[in-house]
Amino acid sequence: MRRAWRLSAVGLAALAALGLTASAAAQPAGSVDHGRFLVLQGCAGCHGVGELGASPNPRAPTFPMVRSSLSRPQLRAVLGRLSRNGHVEMPPIYMSDQDIADIAAYIGTLRARPRQSGPVRRL
Ligand code: HEC
Numbered sequence: 471m472r473r474a475w476r477l478s479a480v481g482l483a484a485l486a487a488l489g490l491t492a493s494a495a496a497q498p499a500g501s502v503d504h505g506r507f508l509v510l511q512g513c514a515g516c517h518g519v520g521e522l523g524a525s526p527n528p529r530a531p532t533f534p535m536v537r538s539s540l541s542r543p544q545l546r547a548v549l550g551r552l553s554r555n556g557h558v559e560m561p562p563i564y565m566s567d568q569d570i571a572d573i574a575a576y577i578g579t580l581r582a583r584p585r586q587s588g589p590v591r592r593l
Pocket residue numbers: 508509512513514515516517527529530531536548549552557558559560563573
């Protein structure tokens with residue numbers, strides 16, 4: 471009995487937390503976790519996608535550099551363009567609107583760094 475009550479109290483608390491999260495994110499929000507998953511899969515071969523370190527492809531900006539040079543709306547526009555046209559040296563990687571929102575949300579969590587060098591680059 472007592473245990474059942476505790477479980478439902480936890481359930482109610484979880485529902486309340488979900489409700490708070492949903493109302494805090496009034497804009498169509500991206501999923502940071504899914505964005506991280508996508509960039510690890512599709513972008514990390516060339517870009518430094520985390521807080522630290524250089525890009526494997528030195529011509530590709532790290533994502534903290536991207537974060538500092540583009541606002542969120544600009545980033546979404548650029549990702550849309552990359553999804554349709556590709557980069558200079560790579561074919562288009564198709565990203566749905568939701569993928570773009572997720573990747574933009576993930577990049578938005580990174581600390582902006584206008585310039586970044588990592589251990590690989592300093593050598
Ligand atoms: C094959 C290597 C490669 C892969 C894979 C790659 N990129 Fe890039 N990316 C580059 C290079 C090189 C540049 C810099 C030259 C350019 O702008 O085309 C760049 C530039 C960018 C920029 C900055 C563009 C601007 O106009 O400022 C963004 C944003 C970006 N990439 C996002 C991504 C995302 C998101 C992915 C994964 C879905 C990805 N890239 C995968 C090589 C790559």
